[in-house]
Amino acid sequence: LRTGRGKAHAKVILFGEHAVVHGEPAVALPLAELPVRVTAEAVPGPLTIASTPYTGVLHEVPELLDAPRAVVLATLDHVGLPHEGIRIMVEGDVPPARGLGSSAAVAGALVRALADLAGRDLTEAEYLDLVAVGERVAHGSPSGLDAAATAAAEPVWFEAGVARRLATRMSGVLVVADSGVKGRTRHAVASVRTFLERRPMRGAALMTGLGALAQGGALDLTGDRPEALGEKMTQAQGMLRELGVSSPELDRLVDAALAAGALGAKLTGGGQGGCIIALAADDAAADRIDLALREAGAIGTWRHRIGPEEDR
């Protein structure tokens, strides 16, 4: 039995969501603790996919899986495999539509597994192009940030379509909290576009401001300045709220985290639902913030340690 395997993981955007779509830089952190694994086996029969929302023949998947299907077909064509005789299994705990990059993580693991099945080593550019096929189906005009961050082992600096590794010197704990409301990346990206059309001056200032926070935040990460980093996160939240991509649920979680002693907090990803991230100085602070977030309505929380150990 020939088998191909592929893996990717969730990510959070620390700075630059939305602004990155308009040419500003962004900083993202990989969440290796939330992996997606794909196995692709050569077996006689139709092309099938087994995943949490759907198991069956790939050509019959519901709309929900249009993006992964597009990635599978594009990858099979690219590596020269037929559209039959393959069983694909997707496993992972990345919640969908929460701004954690589940669509890019699933796409990335699919691309890797099918390339592995074909015995092909893809270049980074080939990989990113194939992941982008799914991201375009999922939300129109992806920046490529999710595709890079869900494949990266270290924090990512993303600018002008190119991802670079950021060597973290800072120690801290990021608490990720799920508002329980589906994020609406496509809708939120459109809201920002409308804001920029209606209020071009203010819109441009907010884009530049978010870009500057990404620049400064990257320096805080590499220079071990958690307090300064936290302040910039909270400032970014104010700008994202003004752009219309926060929500009452996200605002409530951000306020609860700050009241519980977070160094900073903001929404992460597309927004209008999905998750927030809060920066804690240490594990004890993270425990208090975690509790406050659950009391304020978070339906799930995760921890991510930011630290020089990521600096491989």
Ligand code: PMV
């Ligand atoms: O919600 P997510 O995880 O898909 O993140 C979207 C990030 C945006 O900047 C809003 C869009 C993009 O393509 O970068």
